Amino acid sequence: MTFENFDRRRVNLPLEEQKNLEWAFNEARRFAEAPKDWIVFLGFNGCGKTHLAAAIGNYQLQKGRPVFFKVVPDLLDYLRATFSPDSTVTYDEYFDKVRNAPLLILDDFGEQASTPWAQEKLYQVINYRYNAQLPTVITTCLALEDIETRIGSRLADNSMSSNVNIMAPDYRSDFAPSEEGKQQARRLRRRR
Secondary structure, eight states, X not given: OOSTTOOOOOTTSOHHHHHHHHHHHHHHHHHHHSXXXXXXXXXXXXXXXXXXXXXXXXXXXXXXOOOEEEEHHHHHHHHHHTTSTTOSSOHHHHHHHHHTOSSEEEEEETOSOOOHHXXXXXXXXXXXXXXXXXXXXXXXXXXXXXXXXXXXXXXXXXXXXXXXXXXXXXXXXXXXXXXXXXXXXXXXXXXX
């Protein structure tokens, strides 16, 4: 997934959504050129969030810079697995690698099980990176106000985070969003 193969001119989109997708693409390119602070991609499943996040990561890798990309539910599984006696890496080593990655990309934030342990680990990662001002990319289908408050407030901090709300529908099927999805879209638009 690169910037070159991202389809930002989907012809079946209304003009407003085409312009929005172009804006999201340009914001991702700007961030990729000089990762600083955070960029949070919000929108429906399949709207292009992961592609843009991966394009940022791949751009950095091409420049020889390290990137740590994880789907959030998988990240939590890897953290849990470090407690196994068969684990080749300790919990502390892996957690430190996540927290201190030069560029961390967390995909599908909000898709994880909402256990107290998972919430605490995600808060610790987000809070650490927020305080250290480490470049971070996050993708989520949730509106910021639907994210746990301790985390959502950091993602919403305009002094640290650029929030990119993508309005395009799922490119895989171009299904219209459900009524719940339409309500989410209205919340996302108000945040722009």
